[in-house]
Amino acid sequence: MHDIKTIREDAAGFDAGLARRGIMPISTELLELDERRRAAVAQLQALQAERNALAKRIGEAKRNKADTSALEEEGSALREQMEALNAEAPRLDSLLRDMLSKIPNLLDPAVPEGKDENGNKVIKHWGSKREFSFPVKQHFELGEALGLMDFAGAAKLAGSRFTVLRGALARLERALGQFMLDVHTTEHGYSETTVPLLVNDAAMFGTGQLPKFAEDLFQTTDGRWLIPTAEVSLTNLAAGEILPAAKLPIRITALTPCFRSEAGSAGRDVRGMLRQHQFNKVELVSITTPEESEAEHDRMTRAAETILERLELPYRRMLLCAGDTGFSAAKTYDLEVWVPGQQTYREISSCSNMRAFQARRMNARYRAGEGKPDFVHTLNGSGVAVGRALIAVLENYQNEDGSITIPGVLHRYMGGQETITAA
Structure with a gap:
């Protein structure tokens, strides 16, 4: 299976390698899916950090006996977003892995050209x-x-x-x-x-x-x-x-x-x-x-x-x-x-x-x-x-x-x- 990091570094070379096997360019599709996957992971991490900060604010408000209802509503909205991303990130990761698993190995330069x-x-x-x-x-x-x-x-x-x-x-x-x-x-x-x-x-x-x-x-x-x-x-x-x-x-x-x-x-x-x-x-x-x-x-x-x-x-x-x-x-x-x-x-x-x-x-x-x-x-x-x-x-x-x-x-x-x- 191929390393998506290598494809990011040389997408044109990857497509050229697959072309030797008669396979149409696929790097754009792979990298778009990879970008969506990485964006979902990054957003999930940002929301996690935001929720941690919000939890501290709620704790401080409770210690000061302040009203926390608005903060708790905000926390509820964050949880909903995170639950959706917790499902989306693995789904995108599975899709990417499935695509990569069906792509053949790149050929050694010494392999001669030929269809059969x-x-x-x-x-x-x-x-x-x-x-x-x-x-x-x-x-x-x-x-x-x-x-x-x-x-x-x-x-x-x-x-x-x-x-x-x-x-x-x-x-x-x-x-x-x-x-x-x-x-x-x-x-x-x-x-x-x-x-x-x-x-x-x-x-x-x-x-x-x-x-x-x-x-x-x-x-x-x-x-x-x-x-x-x-x-x-x-x-x-x-x-x-x-x-x-x-x-x-x-x-x-x-x-x-x-x-x-x-x-x-x-x-x-x-x-x-x-x-x-x-x-x-x-x-x-x-x-x-x-x-x-x-x-x-x-x-x-x-x-x-x-x-x-x-x-x-x-x-x-x-x-x-x-x-x-x-x-x-x-x-x-x-x-x-x-x-x-x-x-x-x-x-x-x-x-x-x-x-x-x-x-x-x-x-x-x-x-x-x-x-x-x-x-x-x-x-x-x-x-x-x-x-x-x-x-x-x-x-x-x-x-x-x-x-x-x-x-x-x-x-x-x-x-x-x-x-x-x-x-």
């Missing part, structure tokens, strides 16, 4: 695409032929956009998640964390899912929300805290199921596991100082890239353009893995620097020495999406007979198994 994914910039490629001597298949064709991927069974249980995995494919998915956690915790300094999958409104607001993206979420009958990513639970552990600077950066990770309604995605990726209502993901979250957040962003992205390199999956790093950068992010790198069945790259990780945007929403701060607390910077990234990693392994490691060669780094997680064949 076509404006994203390729930063680098890694790995060589495998040359196949036979027609390649997509993951769902491979999984179903193996008898280990069941979409009909999942639909019977829950409807579309769910998958049942069996046998070696279920174990391969588990192996991928364990492998990712082991690399991030033993080599990249992340602390493994188990977090709630159900969170409250405040947690969803803190990371920017609410109020704007409520339709993309699943809500329970008691008002809690299923997490769309462990970013929500992990980042909100800092909510309301003042952290010692010496403890930063905090790096935490979790492997969780994630739940998304996929609102607005009708007709997109309807076959297979690419776009699911429920999927597993290893999430990386860093909480750091403003001075270190840019370096932390590069570090986090490299941590995710390491997973793909160890699995020997070709990928590319993309710098997202203005029109494709998420609501809370100032700058985002996407990692896109090569999927030969579709002959294209698909997103498998998104690593974002949120700067102080989320921290201000959740009041997450740090203190250096005896100084005044300042907002932390928060970052998050997929390290990586487990289901999409499974898709990439199936398609890149497929054999002509329909079997799947298991990447070498996963053998120990598969009990030494090196190939998956039909059940």
Whole structure:
């Protein structure tokens, strides 16, 4: 969320920043509301001082046995004015906060212009695409032929956009998640964390899912929300805290199921596991100082890239353009893995620097020495999406007979198994 003081200081710069996202100027409306709010607060304070002075005059009049009826009438009128302002000031404050909460983060200057994914910039490629001597298949064709991927069974249980995995494919998915956690915790300094999958409104607001993206979420009958990513639970552990600077950066990770309604995605990726209502993901979250957040962003992205390199999956790093950068992010790198069945790259990780945007929403701060607390910077990234990693392994490691060669780094997680064949 944005600081109204910053908007007061550079309204034109704020509007120019939002224009990069295709948003019309809004600073005038915000500042007019802010002025009304501040005027109401100032008037309330003036009336409070006036009432205090009047109370002293009434006290003196009573001690002198003078008539206080006129003074008391004046006091009654003051009380009525104050009661109205006591309701108006919080109302205006709530309106301003609601407006600010719906405005996306300002973009880093390095973010390229562009309206959609076509404006994203390729930063680098890694790995060589495998040359196949036979027609390649997509993951769902491979999984179903193996008898280990069941979409009909999942639909019977829950409807579309769910998958049942069996046998070696279920174990391969588990192996991928364990492998990712082991690399991030033993080599990249992340602390493994188990977090709630159900969170409250405040947690969803803190990371920017609410109020704007409520339709993309699943809500329970008691008002809690299923997490769309462990970013929500992990980042909100800092909510309301003042952290010692010496403890930063905090790096935490979790492997969780994630739940998304996929609102607005009708007709997109309807076959297979690419776009699911429920999927597993290893999430990386860093909480750091403003001075270190840019370096932390590069570090986090490299941590995710390491997973793909160890699995020997070709990928590319993309710098997202203005029109494709998420609501809370100032700058985002996407990692896109090569999927030969579709002959294209698909997103498998998104690593974002949120700067102080989320921290201000959740009041997450740090203190250096005896100084005044300042907002932390928060970052998050997929390290990586487990289901999409499974898709990439199936398609890149497929054999002509329909079997799947298991990447070498996963053998120990598969009990030494090196190939998956039909059940």
